[in-house]
Amino acid sequence: MKDIILKVENISKQYRLGTVGTGTLSHDLNRWWHTIRGKEDPYLKVGETNDRSSKGNSEYVWALQDINFEVERGEVLGIIGKNGAGKSTLLKILSKVTAPTTGTIKSRGRIASLLEVGTGFNPELTGRENIYLNGAILGMTKKEITSKLDEIIAFSGCERYIDTPTKRYSSGMTVRLAFAVAAFLEPEILVVDEVLAVGDAEFQKKAIGKMQDISRSEGRTVLFVSHNMAAVKSLCTKGLLIENGKIVMQGDIDEAVDLYMRRSVFSYQSNNYIDFKLTGKEIQISRFEIISINSKGERHISNSVLMGNSIRFKIHVEAVRKVHNIKASVILTNTNGIKVTAIRSHEICDNVFESDGSFVFELHADDLNLMPGDYLVTIALAENNETISLKEECLGFSVIANDVFGTGKIPKGNYFIFSRAKWELSQK
Structure with a gap:
């Protein structure tokens, strides 16, 4: 039996372009009138596909449309796609930062999110105080947070500045501390957007290693969004490719990345x-x-x-x-x-x-x-x-692939180049 920890069913998200909220008073009254009569929202029938590169005719756009997938416990799901494809919108819905227009999400356990630099941090509070604040937001008790405090501070590498207000932190330091809080306070589902790109090479390596540990050793689930395909391939077990707000492919991570690269780059004329x-x-x-x-x-x-x-x-x-x-x-x-x-x-x-x-x-x-x-x-x-x-x-x-040596054997392996070097045997 599959141990499903997160199930997404028919999730869609509609936005009205250039407007904060749902739009005009007349639109809100129209929605209310349809609701009390037990009818569907009339504006769900309009709207265009989420294609940022083209100018549309409708004032409504579907950032996401009919998203369906399941995630098993301990699985690392890589969500990939071009800028504006809808990846961050999906993570915000999963993290309950925003509500879907249609559809339902079923999850088992706490969800910790790293969506933007400093998410959930109060810049006036110190790093230590923000650890307790974030832990409380995640539903942890003060005792639980205290028991993990030393590990969080050590992993973040911000020990010297832990009692300094985070408004004086660089974006890299903020991400270090935020990731450490999210990773060590043991949520059942960890949601990580592109924020790791802000950190330096050493921290990115540590963060990816930590995500591998919590998924493989501790059986927790990770949803990971990144444009670094090497990191996605090394960390993730499954892939979800989104294009223009719709799922194009879900399955093996290598196949998802290969399809993404082909659709992104090999979309020109076949004559190249x-x-x-x-x-x-x-x-x-x-x-x-x-x-x-x-x-x-x-x-x-x-x-x-x-x-x-x-x-x-x-x-x-x-x-x-x-x-x-x-x-x-x-x-x-x-x-x-x-x-x-x-x-x-x-x-x-x-x-x-x-x-x-x-x-x-x-x-x-x-x-x-x-x-x-x-x-x-x-x-x-x-x-x-x-x-x-x-x-x-x-x-x-x-x-x-080609028989470049004329031996009937094609060079194999995950390497960049082949060599035409010569082998020679001589007697001692």
């Missing part, structure tokens, strides 16, 4: 190029292409590259004046957010690139030797050491 909107600047990138070259030397623009093939990266630049000392960079990142390599023109070439007008910068990458997988490309343009254009993770491509 992107045209950028021109803004009237004197120098700007207008187009970027990825070209695969096969063993016969044939070139084709594609979003898939056979393992071992050469790649060309073409940066088209519009310029209305002479360009001096121009430099370009191509940075490759894998779908876990780990930078694989950076190729910079000024590190490779001694000559100074100049142009009297528009030009194309082409990078010949014949020795990348990338392992199979999906890769994201960031491009940058600089003039006289000043960055004039940066397009982060603007395009992606897939490397397809």
